Amino acid sequence: MGHVAPRVWYSLMCGMLLATTGCGQYRPGAGEGASRDAVTTGLVADLRKSGFQVNPGYARLYTQQDCKDFTYPRMRNCYANNPAAPYVTPVVKTWPDEYVDPAMVNAFGSLRPGYTSTYRLDPRDAVVMYGKMPPPGRYMGLQTWEFSQHGHWKTSDHRKWEQKPDLPVPLQYLFDTIPPDDPRSERTQSASALGDIVNNVVMERQSGYSFDKNRYFVITPSATTDRAVRRALRAQGVPDKDIFTERIPARDDLGPIGPLGMGKNAIDFLTTLRYAVPDSDQQRAADNWRSDPPLTVMRVRAPASLGPVQRYASLTFAKRTANNEAHLADDMRNLVAAVCDRVSTAAHLHTRDCGQRLSASTLLPDLVRDFGWTGPYCRKINMNCLGDQQDAAYFLSRPLPLDSGQVYAVVDTLATETGNATYTALSVNDASLMAGVANVLDVGLKGSAEGYAKTVAHSDKFFVHYFSRDCSVLRGLPDRARNCTEITTGMLPSRAGSAAEGDPALHGMFMASLRDYVKPGTERGPDSTKLLTPRILTFTQSAK
Known part of the structure; x- marks a missing residue:
């Protein structure tokens, strides 16, 4: 594809995003081709026709330097990032009614104005990310965490961990607020898992070998929204086996997960795609993929006309096994x-x-x-x-x-x-x-x-x-x-x-x-x- 077509596509997409306050600057991804542009154009048109609101986004590499320059100064924590690989994060444009915590602006790197790496979810919302997966390697996986929540810890819980002589992690990283160390804050850092990772093994078992292939991800609390997004993707020729849903559960075995919504007290989320240990002959291709991830990101909101929101059931983790050593x-x-x-x-x-x-x-x-x-x-x-x-x-x-x-x-x-x-x-x-x-x-x-x-x-x-x-x-x-x-x-x-x-x-x-x-x-x-x-x-x- 030439240099003109992607900009024409983006102008068309911006014209269709009537619910947004504007469009970010479009930057073609590495290896971006006509097929992905065609899927995006058709997908946005189909969703809009069904009454969806659509907001743009983009994929961004999160590096160790980002932690030093942005995350630690704001959060006082780098969250024990794995140095085996940097992370790709979907960045989304905020909804007009979405509360944006001032302490979280650019907490995970310098972003385009009006965009965020941590996002809230209305019960009818979804974040959609798709495109070409990285070159062959030994691991890739997509995971969404609850990043923070309203509330505060009990003194008894804090003391329980404070008194553990074998505690490996300094307590300051386990109990902290947003902004950090703020006694007036009613917001705590969580970075807690909401389910199992959609990794390369999961992908391969559903859709075959997935490195270097196009794959599609839907992150949503609503089965109703998921079905509608999947229908729209299938209408663009995307096989259902290539679509993976990260289900935000309504509760776990210890209590409800929430509340959802755009308000100040709603939980927020962070999603990353981690790619590690490229094959020895793929290092240059891996570096190119990471430097400009060829991924499309958008967030969508389903109309009430689709019917009641159907929340997902309780969180469960898959059983783990091992060869006994x-x-x-x-x-x-x-x-x-x-x-x-x-x-x-x-x-x-x-x-x-x-x-x-x-x-x-x-x-x-x-x-x-x-x-x-x-x-x-x-x-x-x-x-x-x-x-x-x-x-x-x-x-x-x-x-x-x-x-x-x-x-x-x-x-x-x-x-x-x-x-x-x-x-x-x-x-x-x-x-x-x-x-x-x-x-x-x-x-x-x-x-x-x-x-x-x-x-x-x-x-x-x-x-x-x-x-x-x-x-x-x-x-x-x-x-x-x-x-x-x-x-x-x-x-x-x-x-x-x-x-x-x-x-x-x-x-x-x-x-x-x-x-x-x-x-x-x-x-x-x-x-x-x-x-x-x-x-x-x-x-x-x-x-x-």
Whole structure:
């Protein structure tokens, strides 16, 4: 298609959007073609003819830099973003009657005037996003969270978590208001899941291999609206199998979800499409897709003439399974002991974490298994769930200091080798921002425990990886360069970096996280009760 046709289409679309206060600047997406333009033109015309109001939107890449420049200054939280991939967010034009919280303007990046990344939903509303999916890779998934809600936490709930000695996340990230730390606010951050993710496995089981293909998403609380949007898409030649609906449930097992609506006290939502680990020969195509996502976004409101709103039933999460790793427990103990011995003797580092009985503080807890952090619970007590999801087992350490020469060894099974993950990501998180800043994928972890094969059975099923400001202190260890990540001050500010972003009290502190994504043969992450729990061992240098 030439350069004129997309602008002509957009002028036509703007002419049809009678319910809006204007149209944003149209910017063609990468790889955008005549077929998607034709679908959009026909879809808008069909919806308008049926009495729908239609508002435009666009897709935008949300990056780590956006968190530093926009999200943290406004929300005091980066929500433990996964550094394995940036996120694509649908951005929508606000309805004329929609309350826009001043604290949320540009909270997720610099947007066009009148547009928002967090949105409210009338019971008859839907957000529609479609287009060409990213190039082949190991993961993609669309998820919508309740981002915030009216109310406040009880002092008893706050104290319950405050008194937990093993709590991995600083309390300030779990209980906060909008705007942050405002005692007059009646709005709490939630970032809580509303259901399972529509990921690439879900897509493939319904519509076949979906990377690099056109797929269509409808996010709505109303089955009535969903049916009408689907009819309009089918009228444009879109197969029903290529349409996926994210159903906003009316309640979960702990209470109602809401209220919906445009008012100040209504809940609001955040949607992201995450694409991770492109195939090795697809990196350039993946970068191009991310730089300008070829996706169309609009929000629609169904007319009352369609009939009563039919809300979806209670939220349910799919059951998770896993290959039981219990038979590797003795091997894990042997590997930990071998790492302790080698680091102590070869690198002459010291530790209190090794011995007959390993301290429980060396375990990385799983946020769902050990703390029950799921959407329903978080909403009930007005706690921030930090974007919980069911596509991964998610282990997270407490904040750990870096600036006194510490070296940390993370030891665990490699879930891609035990058949429990499609991909694994071991991440560095900046505790002062609650932000993911670096990642080591399973391809970088595979084989890292092979140096212990003489004393550890099944060493190919494990990994050993080190984190430090200076990996050279691990002299004498084989594959030191490959198996150690240096956490530079450019990556994560030092304790003395008072001018850096984030909470000064947490500068120089990192949190290690391990995510095991999507057990092969299933649509969800592995059941972490069947996995061995990772350990993080702290080593220090002798005082000079």
